[in-house]
Amino acid sequence: MNRRIGLLGGTFDPVHYGHLRGALEVRDSLQLDELRLIPSARPPHRDQPGATAAQRLDMVRLAIGEHSGFLVDDCELRRDRPSYTVETLESLRDELGNTVTLFLILGWDAFCGLPGWHRWDELLELANLVVLQRPEQNQDLPEVLKDLLAARSISDPRQADARHGQILCLSQTPLAISATHIRSLVAAGQSPRFLLPDAVLDYIETNGLYRP
Numbered sequence: 529m530n531r532r533i534g535l536l537g538g539t540f541d542p543v544h545y546g547h548l549r550g551a552l553e554v555r556d557s558l559q560l561d562e563l564r565l566i567p568s569a570r571p572p573h574r575d576q577p578g579a580t581a582a583q584r585l586d587m588v589r590l591a592i593g594e595h596s597g598f599l600v601d602d603c604e605l606r607r608d609r610p611s612y613t614v615e616t617l618e619s620l621r622d623e624l625g626n627t628v629t630l631f632l633i634l635g636w637d638a639f640c641g642l643p644g645w646h647r648w649d650e651l652l653e654l655a656n657l658v659v660l661q662r663p664e665q666n667q668d669l670p671e672v673l674k675d676l677l678a679a680r681s682i683s684d685p686r687q688a689d690a691r692h693g694q695i696l697c698l699s700q701t702p703l704a705i706s707a708t709h710i711r712s713l714v715a716a717g718q719s720p721r722f723l724l725p726d727a728v729l730d731y732i733e734t735n736g737l738y739r740p
């Protein structure tokens with residue numbers, strides 16, 4: 529079977545159990561060989577993050593530790609310009625070749641915003657999409673994405689057999705955790721412990737991140 533690689537991009541400011549659990553469940557449902565977490569450099573769609581790129585990368589490395597099958601890919605941080613996902617996928621295709629199967633993992637909120645992404649309609653020519661439900665999801669799906677789902681979605685992970693072009697919506701164990709909430713807890717002097725790995729929390733405390 530071709531190598532199957534999952535890709536979870538994000539600001540990871542900081543990385544938390546919502547990301548990690550979602551990634552692990554996708555890996556298991558789709559029998560992935562590898563799961564890459566890809567911290568974004570200068571997110572084009574959102575405010576600048578609270579921690580530096582190097583700190584966000586450190587935190588993802590700490591979160592993953594020795595977990596086999598997970599790795600951190602700093603390709604977007606090595607670029608000195610906005611990290612458009614379509615370009616990241618193109619460079620991964622250059623690196624990995626056309627025979628690997630790529631699954632780009634997006635939370636529901638990110639999926640709903642897809643039509644605003646640079647060259648978004650080319651993403652499915654490069655990868656499959658896996659859309660994760662989020663407990664607090666309240667965005668409406670734009671019409672264009674309803675049409676796309678009607679044309680491209682599969683309902684069972686066992687049908688995920690194409691190298692690109694399919695969309696699979698998966699329900700992960702609902703974890704209403706967000707980086708925004710973690711940052712606001714720290715800023716308010718409260719503990720975010722048990723929402724993220726202890727090693728990441730220790731790093732946040734040691735480096736005085738997210739304090740007002």
Ligand code: ATP
Pocket residue numbers: 537538539540541545546547550633634635636637638660661662663700703704705706707708709
């Ligand atoms: P912020 O609160 O700063 O916006 P976030 O917690 O949403 O951050 P990101 O780094 O922006 O985290 O998320 C990266 C990806 O992970 C996105 O596709 C997002 O939808 C998804 N994601 C984040 N948290 C969860 C969660 N609790 N459950 C499922 N998916 C999630």
